[in-house]
Amino acid sequence: MGGSPVRLAAVEAPDAVLEPEINDELRELEAVSLDLETHTLSANTRRAYESAWRSFEEFCDAHSLEPLPAHPETVRWYVAWMSMQLDEHGLPRFSVATIRQRLAGVADRHLRDGVLDPTGHRGVSGLVRGLAKLRAVRPERKRPLLLDDVLRIIGSMEHDVYPAGVSAARDTLAIWLGFAGALRRSEAAGLQLNSVALHRLDGVHVHVGASKADQDNTLPDVVVLPYGETPSTCAPCAVHRWVALKNAVDRRQTMTLLFAYQLEEHVCGKAGTGPGLISSADLMSDAPLLRATYRNRKSARIHEQSVTGDALHTMLLARMAEAGMNPSAYGFHSLRAGHVTQARRNGASTEEIMRAGRWRKAETVNVYDREFNPAARNSVMRLGL
Template sequence: MTADRLPEPVRSALGRVNHGVLVDFAELEAVRRRFDEDQASSLAAYLHAAQSPNTLRAYRSDWVAWSAWCAAEGRTSLPADPLDVAVYLATAADTLKPDGAPAFSPSTLDRKSAAIAAVHAANGLPSPTRSDVVRLTLRGIRRARRSLPRRKRPVLLQTLEALLAERPEPGWPTGVARRRDALLLLVGFAGALRRGELAGLALEDVTVDVDARSGEPLLLVGLGVTKTDQTGQHQQRVVLPRGSRRPTCPVCAFADWVDLLEVHREGGHAALLELLSAESAAEPSVHRCHTYRQPASARGPLFPSVSRHGRLGAVPMSGRAVADLVQRYAERAGLDPTLFGGHSLRAGFATQAALGGASDREIMRQGRWVNPRTVHRYIRTANPLEDNAVTRLGL
């Protein structure tokens, strides 16, 4: 819920201070009382840059909910009393959906607590969430639930091929989404990318290169700010080799997509229509990546939005749109779409690589995991008997 959707009495009760802080730390009242407008604005800008846009959106929503609860209960949201925060989290934990299921997962309640802490930090105030009463309340909620986190099902290679088979038909206007979605699925799977990383890619982030040992073409995909590199200082990148078959070759998919974007850039919508109208319905089987030369002028989002009429948007897809795309193709392939999402591609890479005999180190390098325990979960999913002493019991 956003601030403008709150009931008028609640919105009025929030007051200027609370509303200003919840928007995006743009009105830091404690700062403005001591410093001039330029100094306060500079601080607000850097505090805003400290978090990803997705995190900020979630924190805004969480802060609105917390402020509304305080207004309704006659409590103070900033600075907050730790006991008030604990009661708020306990109340939220007991909130149920119409079907009787909990409205908020333990991880969501952790995020609500983090949002309250972030706003206090932005105002130079001690965090109420560090108190024992809040920490013990969250621990009690997790123990009371005693449920494993719901993880999306991994897209394995066989599933990936099934998703690719459900893309729209070649030709106009569906050929635009067909080419874009092929590249998105292959890059997300082979690159072990998160949905936000996929959505944030630009054309200039991808370079066609050649493997010095084999002479085979490959893609180098540069990543900016990532979950494990919030400042982008390490300049992480992943390499995508040429596929053994044309339909699953990331380099060929990139060449097909960039050719389409270049035609659109030079000739507009009419040129795009002409290109795809002459496109054959037969799936090409011959690799083209050995002869492909990447245009130097390629710029803009790698995965822009595409309308059902084949028109390319100027803005990139969102992370939510990436997840919806995976679910849509899963449903077309006869799979339960609720079991899949944007993370299914990244999870599929780790699981498929483990099935193929890749080591922990190899999987962690491509997926940029820093905690081996995360990778071990995927390996156990892929082959629970691998390196397991139960096979030596002689049963």
């Protein structure tokens, strides 16, 4: 194709209308409305949609097609083109999930401009379903890390050595947030000090706030980190150790804390173990909880900014390698998956696990059962073999 863009439009764009006369108050309201509009989607979703639209525009420009409003046939050609692209290894460059995300970006742009969404046409949706069946493969889920794995990883860290002990304290807390709290990496990275509340009976309450599964922040969001039977399995102790280190005023105080409070004794204020290292007053701040750290061979520094979710993922893989484990099939989500698998092996019900991990569908929890704990709730175990 060449020359002027081919206009294959399901619905023409509306005729231009004259902008009405508006006063200063209405202009201010318009600015507020535009700002509110930016919060309808998460930042990651907005970036994905913008990238998707750029890709669609480039395809249309290369083939002299009209991108807005686009005809369903144009979108079908776009889907077909994506299905044919290969990477350097000869494998499909675009997964079906990526193609659907690209189409969502195209749909979003059309709907925002007040024109018909061409991606909802049966010819487009049928094409995507056909591609999905053609490429049907079992999704690769991260393998779970069970309690023994977690203790092995934490036990391999240099907790009583300066400066390595500083990052070890932070990483230990991050791992317990992922395992005991069943937090996603983005949720753990987004926590603030005032997201954490000390609780005399339960240990620690964590208010997750807005998250991937609750962007409107309307669902119950309290996660419990209970006291551990031993200091080495006590997530509240990890909270106390890290926050105390963060509050240290100099290198000497940091080293004193590292050498004085190790994993052999409770430091969380559990009944009968003495006072905790911190109090509720130490948590009355909206500063990040898990902060980025820098260390060399002689010193360590705790930054003001939060660690990122990607950094937590990388950290866990590095810690696994240090513990002599192969991290290739794992990620930070392995801690959340491990929570489900370990709890189920210890007799927890689906309802209990859903409450702990804030899952809304039982089927989501059961996926982990079938994949990693197939003997659970399985009649084969009752055959008397």
